[in-house]
Amino acid sequence: MITSAGVDVRGLAAALEDEIDGEARFDDGTRAAYATDASNYRQVPIAVVVPHSVEAGARALEVCRRFGAPVLSRGGGTSLAGECCNEAVVIDWSKHCDALISLDVEARTCVVEPGVPLDTLNALLAPHGLQFGPKPATHSHCTLGGMIGNDSCGSSAQAYGKTSDNVRRLEIVTYDGVRCWVGPTTDAEYAAIVAEGGRRAELYQAMRRIADDYGEEIRARFPDIPRLVSGYHLEALLPENGFDVARALTGSEATLVTVLHAELQLVPVPAAKSYVVFGFPTIEEAADAAPAVAQHEPLSIEGLDSILIGNERAKRENTAALHLMPAGDAWLVVEMPGEDAEDADERARRMIDDVVGRDPAPTVRVFDDATQQREILDVREGALGATAWVPGQHDTWPGWEDAAVPPQCLGDYLRDFHELLDEFGYEPASRYGHFGHGCVHCRIPFDLQTEQGIAHYARFIERAAHLVASYGGSLSGEHGDGQARGALLPVMFGDRIARAFAELKAAFDPGDLMNPGKVVVAAGGRFDAPLEPTDDLRLGADYRPKVDVALHFSYPDDQGRFDRAALRCVGIGNCRGHEGGVMCPSYRATGEEEHSTRGRARLLFEMVNGEAKGGPIQDGWRSTEVRDALDLCLSCKGCTSDCPVDVDMATYKAEFLSHHYEGRIRPAAHYTMGWLPLWARLTHAAPGLTGIVNRLGRSRGARLAKRLGGVQPERPLPQFQPERFTDWFARHPSPVAAPHGDVLLWPDTFTDNFHPHIAQAAVAVLESAGYRVVVPHEALCCGLTLVSTGQLSSAKRMLVRTARALAPSLVSGTPLVALEPSCLAVFRSDGPELLPADPDVALLRDRSCTLAELLLDTPDWEPPRVDRPAVVQPHCHQHAVLGFAADQTLMEKAGIDAETVEGCCGLAGNFGFEDGHLDVSISVAEHDLLPAVRQASADALVLADGFSCRTQLEHLGEGRTGLHLAEVLAAALEGRAPEPPTSPGRHARVPRSVVEHALASYPPRTP
Structure with a gap:
């Protein structure tokens, strides 16, 4: 098979498989996942190579050269200008090539591999009081190789400069095989390189010739501004700048060389910081004040406008910080360092005294508290997500999101830019960014789906380029040129400098095989326009998404359309981080793009657009590639809260599974675990049957039975209790009346059948709080297991039946308390989205609550004192859907000193039981939960309200048992220590050898 790039794909695939230590992936699923970055562009790659080492990556490039295959080096894939997607062989360095090779603390330098994430590197440097200075908003997952490629x-960067200012040397390899270290070059070193001869000498001579031939033009045309990122850094080749080849290649966006290693300059971590926020009447006046602030040498000066803040309020993002902002319609957020807190505060005071005397005088607030500082920073770092996919607003896109001008001109530029936006009908659009350096970020509501809208966009960016050039600015101040701005470089630099760029490209990559068509294309040393900003659009005038089925979920924030839900991901890549929140546990285990929320969203986009776009996914809902990518989604819903644009992959997975298996035989696990409530009822159909079932689950034949049922053989089965909670409650003498009236206690399948003691404890707590507990008389279910396995028609029928049965009590004002967070999440989220027009389902949503929520709203009630430390694992659905604030408040009132674990337990309902998921399940647990439990003191409680979390601890927790909050409160009421009852099969463990195998396969990835 020969591609449109003229590559013998079969031969290339065979050679890569034979010759590299790594994975060469030509499958349609992988190609779909890498077809776009965070930009407006889409180009399906030939293949993706995941090298196991830097040497393997260099070898892959050599094989590609033999076959004439174009190559694209990629890190975190968050680029907004299109430089990280191409019809090429993508080398993804981020999974394995992520080592800190060496560190010289005295010299403040280190050597790294290209795939190391910035936060990981800085975590390794932190014990030495050092860090890499530049810190993009994507710092949790952007890689150093990507930062070097993008500058x-x-x-x-306000304090530490761009990446190019902090790179000392690079080990590079060219497409034709020149491999060497490059950096500043003395005349003697240059002479030695030339004397040695060969291809390297030719490159150095070409660079020297460009510096000599174009030196005066470079000095005249290259803007002297802190955020010059557009074009190639030819100024670094001038003799007065040390003929610095490393700096010249930084920011070349993988179009000239591939970076194998980097030696970086490090800076000390500030001892203390003070945050100052100024409020101004307009964003232009905030920009006018930025140069005055910059004179005081802060770490950062960030501008925010009222549109951005309004979007965050509308999306309920960073709510803790929004009320901290001082009065105004625009703000400057300033980070001031100091040798200690007193010094930082004093520097901040001097700056404030200088700035508040301006006209108009700004409002001001100072923040020394570390938590508030983090919250304020989150407001700024959440800006890209906050300006994308805002409910009720037009879709916004990159494309002109990154220009920079001299900082002293920024206010005037913003006034002119506002007029330009207004002229083209693109107002209102948020304008924010790095105002101390004159850099403006802006997502604009371009119409990229019609020929007229695309032509309008093209005219706008050309006008915008001329406006920036008139101010002596840079088309890109951070994100690079890629495809969005490459063709516009002559507007900024003139034709002669554009020709110099072409000569550099021709010297390093005469065949245009390094990230072809991006930034610069050289035709015999002549500048030839690269791909146009309107080529290869992800949408485009041919955008024709196809969803040819009746949907189950209503997608209220996506106009009821699955194709819009599939388009929601904007590629920020927060799902590729390894710290904080819950999202995305499977990626944290495997490190695979396809197992990130972003990767799965990319496949879903290709699924609904494959037919029109001629993409790799052509079989729609029957796609095995999409099914396989979704298979390791834990349905944790972490992305619904942690993703900046609220992607809900659990919902998309359930929708997909429903249509994928419609009219077909499903996996065995869908029948065994999906219909667990039915099997639970049957297990209690006759006296003694539960004991028989439990013994069978522990017998020698259990392994075969599990395998036939789609259950992982090494995973112990939960043990049915001889007496269900509902049976116990039928004998329980309830009070005739209670001060606070009735409360419905939801007897979910897990609590009722496996952990009835928890519901019994809840009854004791509720009755002590002044409630009469009522339990439904008939067998009801929320349908959780049907939702998670995509059996949505059955789930809806079950939900309708449950809502009808509970409505008479709920309509009278009786609250419903659910002890299992995942079941309550169905009532609050899945149910209303499956049945949006059902008033009983809406009533169920509105009247259901957690135990903590009810107790905190109970008049004159105080919790019993527990006075114990605790490690607390919130259920993922608590984190994502329900919120955990009520539990935290209640624990504080009870004297529980809680350390809250962030991250998923790894069991996630049926996921961790399904055959083939155990390794990932264990790795996820080892990422956050298990280390926290091991490090807990002997007297610490382990709290976990979720059945899955407690079960995972039983199977993996080395003797530590998870308790529900209800158990802890009930025990405190009785004056005893909380301990769960023992039962046959309790504390059954996954064999240690299986755990070790899992952790060897998927070692936990933590900084």
């Missing part, structure tokens, strides 16, 4: 900056 990344971030807010801290």
Whole structure:
């Protein structure tokens, strides 16, 4: 098979498989996942190579050269200008090539591999009081190789400069095989290189010739501004700048060389910081004040406008910080360092005294508290997500999101830019960014789906380019040129400098095989326009998504359309981080793009657009590639809260599974675990039957039975209790009346059948709080297991039946308490989205609550004192859907000193029981939960309200048992220590050898 790039794909695939230590993936699922980055562009790659080492990556490039295959080096894939997607062989360095090779603390330098994430590197440097200075908003997952390719900056570039200012040397390899270290070059070193001869000498001579021939033009045309990112850094080749080849290649966006290693300059971590926020009447006046602030040498000066803040309020993002902002319609957020807190505060005071005397005088607030500082920073770092996919607003896109001008001109530029936006009908659009360096970020509501709208966009960016050039600015101040701005470089630099760029490209990559068509294309040393900004659009005038089925979920924030839900991901890549929140546990285990929320969203986009776009996914809902990518989604819903644009992959997975298996035989696990409530009722159909079932689950034949049922053989089965909670409650003498009236206690399948003691404890707590507990008389279910396995028609029928049965009590005002967070999440989220027009389902949503929520709203009630430390694992659905604030408040009132674990337990309902998921399930647990439990003191409680979380602890927790909050409160009421009852089969464990195998396959990835 020959591609449109003229590559013998079969031969290339065979050679890569034979010759590299790594994975060469030509499958349609992988190609779909890498077809776009965070930009407007889409180009399906030939293949993706995941090298196991830097040497393997260099070898892959050599094989590609033999076959004439174009190559694209990629890190975190968050680029907004299109430089990280191409019809090429993508080398993804981020999974394995992520080592800190060496560190010289005295010299403040280190050597790294290209795939190391910035936060990981800084975590390794932190014990030495050092860090890499530039810090983009994507710092949790952007890689150093990507930062070098893009010349990344971030807010801290105000103090530390761009990435190019912090790169000392690079080990590079060219497409034709020249491999060497490059950096500043003395005349003697240059002479030695030339004397040695060969291809390297030719490259150095070409660079020297460009510096000599174009030196005066470079000095005249290259803007002297802190955020010059557009074009190639030819100024670094000038003799007065040390003929610095490393700096010249930084920011070349993988179009000239591949970076194998980097030696970086490090900076000390500030001892203390003070945050100052100024409020201004307009964003232009905030920009006018930025140069005055910059004179005080802060770490960062970030501008925010009222549109951005309004979007965050509308999306309920960073709510803790929004009320901290001082009065105004625009703000400057300033980070001031100091040798200690007193010094930082004093520097901040001097700056404030200088700035508040301006006209108009700004409002001001100072923040020394570390928590508030983090919250304020989150407001700025959440800006890209906050300006994308805002409910009720037009879709916004990158494309002109990154220009920079001299900081002293920024206010005037913003006034002119506002007029330009207004002229083209693109107002209102948020304008924010790194104002101390004159860099403006802006997502604009371009119409990229019609020929007229695309032509309008093209005219706008050309006008915008001329406006920036008139101010002596840079088309890109951080994100690079890629495809969005490459063709516009002559507007900024003139034709002669554009020709110099072409000569550099021709010297390093005469065949245009390094990230072809991006930034610059050289035709015999002549500048030839690269791909146009309107080519290869992800949408485009041919955008024709196809969803040819009746949907189950209503997608209220996506106009009821699955194709819009599949388009929601904007590629920020927060799901590729390894710290904080819950999202995305499977990626944290495997490190695979396809197992990130972003990767799965990309496949879903290709699924609904494959037919029109001629993409790799052509079989729609029957796609095995999409099914396989979704298979390791834990349905944790972490993305619904942690994703900046609220992607809900659990819902998309359930929708997909429903249509994928419609009219077909499903996996065995869908019948065994999906219909667990039915099997639970049958297990209690006759006296003694539960004991028989439990013994069978522990017998020698259990392994075969599990395998036939789609259950992992090494995973112990939960043990049915001889007496269900509902049976116990039928004998329980309830009070005739209670001060606070009735409360419905939801007897979910897990609590009722496996952990009835928890519901019994809840009854004791509720009755002590002044409630009469009522339990439904008939067998009801929320349908959780049917939802998670995509049996949505059955789930809806079950939900309707449950809502009808509970409505008479709920309509009278009786609250419903659910002890299992995942079941309550169905009532609050899945149910209303499956049945949006059903008033009983809406009533169920509105009247259901957690135990903590009810107790905190109970008049004159105080919790009993527990006075114990505790490690607390919130259920993922608590984190994502329900919220955990009520539990935290209640624990504080009870004297529980809680350390809250962030991250998924790894069991996630049926996921961890399904055959083939055990390794990932164990790795996820080892990421956050198990280390926290091991490090807990001997007297610490382990609290976990979720059945899955407690079960995972039983199977993996080395003797530590998870308790429900209800158990802890009930025990405190009785004056005893909380301990769960023992029962046959309790504390059954996954064999240690299986755990070790899992952790060897998927070692936990933590900084």
